[in-house]
Amino acid sequence: MPGARFQELAKLLPPDRWLTRPEQLTAYESDGLTAFRKRPVAVAVPESADEVIELVRACHREGIPFVARGSGTSLSGGSLPVEGGVVIALNRLNRILRLDPVLRLAVVEPGVVNAQVTQAASAHGLLYAPDPSSQSICTIGGNVAFNSGGAHCLKYGMTSNHVLGLRAVLATGECVRWGGASREFVGPDWCGLFTGNEGLFGIALEVTLQLLPKPECFHTVLAGYRTLEEAGDAVSAVVASGLLPGAMEIMDALALQAAAAAVHADYPPGCEAVLIVELEGPREAVQIDRIRLDAILAGSSPVEMRPARDAGERQAIWKGRKCAFSAVGRISPDFLVQDGVVPRRRLGEALRRIVEMSRESGLRCANVFHAGDGNLHPLILFNGREPGALERAEALAGRILRMCVEMGGSLTGEHGIGVEKREYLPDMFNTEEMDCLKRVRAAFDPLEISNPGKMFPVAGAPVLSRPGLHPLEAAGVLSRE
Amino acid sequence: MSAPLEPSTLDELAEAVRSAPRVIPVGSRTHPRLSQVDAVPIGTGRLRGLVEYEPSEYTFTALAGTPVREIKQALGDRGQYLPFDPMLGESGATLGGTVASGLSGPGRFRFGGVRDFILGVRFVDGAGRLLRMGGKVVKNAAGFDLPKFFVGSLGRWGVLAEVTFKVFPKPAASRTLRLDVEGMEGAVRWLREASVNRWELEAVDVVPGGDGVVMRVGGPDAALEPLVEDILGHWPGEVLSATDADVLWGDLAEFRWAHVGGGLLKVPLTLDGMVALDQGLKAAGDVRVHYSGGGNVAYVSMAAGMDRGAFEAVLKAQGLTGLALRGDGPLWWGQRAVTGIEPTLKAALDPESRFPGMED
Numbered sequence: 098m099p100g101a102r103f104q105e106l107a108k109l110l111p112p113d114r115w116l117t118r119p120e121q122l123t124a125y126e127s128d129g130l131t132a133f134r135k136r137p138v139a140v141a142v143p144e145s146a147d148e149v150i151e152l153v154r155a156c157h158r159e160g161i162p163f164v165a166r167g168s169g170t171s172l173s174g175g176s177l178p179v180e181g182g183v184v185i186a187l188n189r190l191n192r193i194l195r196l197d198p199v200l201r202l203a204v205v206e207p208g209v210v211n212a213q214v215t216q217a218a219s220a221h222g223l224l225y226a227p228d229p230s231s232q233s234i235c236t237i238g239g240n241v242a243f244n245s246g247g248a249h250c251l252k253y254g255m256t257s258n259h260v261l262g263l264r265a266v267l268a269t270g271e272c273v274r275w276g277g278a279s280r281e282f283v284g285p286d287w288c289g290l291f292t293g294n295e296g297l298f299g300i301a302l303e304v305t306l307q308l309l310p311k312p313e314c315f316h317t318v319l320a321g322y323r324t325l326e327e328a329g330d331a332v333s334a335v336v337a338s339g340l341l342p343g344a345m346e347i348m349d350a351l352a353l354q355a356a357a358a359a360v361h362a363d364y365p366p367g368c369e370a371v372l373i374v375e376l377e378g379p380r381e382a383v384q385i386d387r388i389r390l391d392a393i394l395a396g397s398s399p400v401e402m403r404p405a406r407d408a409g410e411r412q413a414i415w416k417g418r419k420c421a422f423s424a425v426g427r428i429s430p431d432f433l434v435q436d437g438v439v440p441r442r443r444l445g446e447a448l449r450r451i452v453e454m455s456r457e458s459g460l461r462c463a464n465v466f467h468a469g470d471g472n473l474h475p476l477i478l479f480n481g482r483e484p485g486a487l488e489r490a491e492a493l494a495g496r497i498l499r500m501c502v503e504m505g506g507s508l509t510g511e512h513g514i515g516v517e518k519r520e521y522l523p524d525m526f527n528t529e530e531m532d533c534l535k536r537v538r539a540a541f542d543p544l545e546i547s548n549p550g551k552m553f554p555v556a557g558a559p560v561l562s563r564p565g566l567h568p569l570e571a572a573g574v575l576s577r578e
Numbered sequence: 579m580s581a582p583l584e585p586s587t588l589d590e591l592a593e594a595v596r597s598a599p600r601v602i603p604v605g606s607r608t609h610p611r612l613s614q615v616d617a618v619p620i621g622t623g624r625l626r627g628l629v630e631y632e633p634s635e636y637t638f639t640a641l642a643g644t645p646v647r648e649i650k651q652a653l654g655d656r657g658q659y660l661p662f663d664p665m666l667g668e669s670g671a672t673l674g675g676t677v678a679s680g681l682s683g684p685g686r687f688r689f690g691g692v693r694d695f696i697l698g699v700r701f702v703d704g705a706g707r708l709l710r711m712g713g714k715v716v717k718n719a720a721g722f723d724l725p726k727f728f729v730g731s732l733g734r735w736g737v738l739a740e741v742t743f744k745v746f747p748k749p750a751a752s753r754t755l756r757l758d759v760e761g762m763e764g765a766v767r768w769l770r771e772a773s774v775n776r777w778e779l780e781a782v783d784v785v786p787g788g789d790g791v792v793m794r795v796g797g798p799d800a801a802l803e804p805l806v807e808d809i810l811g812h813w814p815g816e817v818l819s820a821t822d823a824d825v826l827w828g829d830l831a832e833f834r835w836a837h838v839g840g841g842l843l844k845v846p847l848t849l850d851g852m853v854a855l856d857q858g859l860k861a862a863g864d865v866r867v868h869y870s871g872g873g874n875v876a877y878v879s880m881a882a883g884m885d886r887g888a889f890e891a892v893l894k895a896q897g898l899t900g901l902a903l904r905g906d907g908p909l910w911w912g913q914r915a916v917t918g919i920e921p922t923l924k925a926a927l928d929p930e931s932r933f934p935g936m937e938d
Contacts (some may be wrong), residue, residue: 199770199850243719255719258690271919278848280875281846281871283730284914285727285936289693289723289726290726310778312778333634337634339748339750340747341746379777379801381797381804382805386797386798467717471635510719512719526710526721530710533703533709534722537923538722540926
């Protein structure tokens, strides 16, 4: 590694666990937000929590910026490297340290993949609820850093609602343990504050996750509608009924077209929108609630209703939904995924305005969204080889974000601010509030070495842009949500 | 203690913080030990009322001094509720106090506690600035999650002005069961089963006295009969009448079972530690304990004038921490680990130490 200040760092791991050659670094230059890339000085591959602690302490002593990274699926550029800094790759810290079916918890290292927790829990009839679309590849460390969501947030909350305890090394080198096996705590909610810190406080080394009993019974319905408005009205009717579905998702025509092409998902013909509603619970309750749900949906003028008749049909419905983002990659060379939130009652209005803005900018926009919690995922399609197209796509994305904030919503429901939306954070928080957030950050990281350049606006040159699918995405391994 | 300042607008609240070198927010003092410090109290009682409530959004925003009882009424009128069963509502607890104390009731078993339903806060920091953090929509990941950090903050980070919560539709009906168990071992066996079973219980508690497990199940009315039958097939017990159920949950929420004039502690724990804690506490003196949240928390009431040392020793021996809600003893009992970041972060939010510290 170049430079004297890296020498102390270099000594902490054997040479074969430092990646420094250009061809080794390429894979780490970018994450799920492929429009941005930066080359780190080196990538460290620690194998234990102690090694991570020593690396962070050395970075602190030498003032070297670091970026923790799991599978690099961030859609907001959360794990984009820092120039002149190192990447700490946590994939080898991938042990499930404890799985306690009685206390219903798992203690895991940060490199454990989300779906592996679910798999391990499943053997005991338990479930890890947060289910981002990238769950087959994204890691718990990244989920904690960005407070990841998924399709079941309305009922079960986000990652932070499932983190019971944390062991972490802060950017100052301090090691902390917060919370533990109990679902209750006294004193301030440190785990709550740490979750969603976007890597700006430090690195989680051990995470205690709550597990839930698997729902006994599901009732999943796919309903097709002639217009997006009708699908939105159906969501309002379900909400007004007092039912609490586990998930309510909408896909628009362009997203349906993409999913149909990618996984041969079969949707009712002639539909501008498809709504997926899922009930879950003890069989006695679901048997009664499903009659009400079916009646509400039947009264919402669907073109067609398809209740899943068995587990296979349910899986097929979800497969089409969860692949939607990467599927869009098949109908457009490039796309940007947005993650704004609007009050649910303004969904219809928000979608109409997105259609108008998309028409004005001359770019197509596919919509996939968590209708139950007003979380929109507009996918802006563009061709990066066309001069100015990326800039137009980014401008459209910015207009959509500002609209969400104006409507009383949020810049991000689950992807985080990262690099992508950092210039927009002051739209949500005034100067004094921004100052408060910065003071909190400075308490954890006075040197600004832990994932700098994320969340807060940065003056200076924009990062390099590169259009195109992430290599993992092109291979169908990674999907964006 | 000085007479409380009683601001009636948010500007006056900010002014109140700046008016004295040391201040402490108080609601209706339903957990008096938490604010029993040498500081000028800032009462939030005049900051009262719903600011926004849109049932279709599953959210509401209210001023911090709004009584929980009023909120429950307003939500109930629209078929909604706070699933974590806020405590001490009939005793006058405020929303701000509910957040700052971090107390959740028996219903936290199903969907989580105060921390899992708070979405946003407005607060006045130590420099007298009125700041908004979090959001008003059910899903939001922008900025650090300071709203959660106010849960259990005991008024030490600042004074809450306004809070936004997520709410859920209230199940159409519910049933409360009391099960026959033998001793604490029997209760723990039942809690273990209830915790992983398919029934999706709303609450599973062990009532003070030690040999009664009570639980609540909610859902569509017609589903509850077969569910209850299934549960009672596993374990003998009885279904309480609606009136008896209301009295039972009301007594638990208001701590009516606790000693008059004694101490009251909140002690987080796990199912694994229940039997040992129970034995230890009972050997130490005249105590009554309510185990709540499926065995994740114990509320321990001690008779006035009890020997503190013996209780302290039990908690320490089991590595547990207690927070005193009532009584004249220390605020923290047993082992409380303080990390180095805590005073640093406190200074970031309150540079002039206008609010007391966690240890004061």
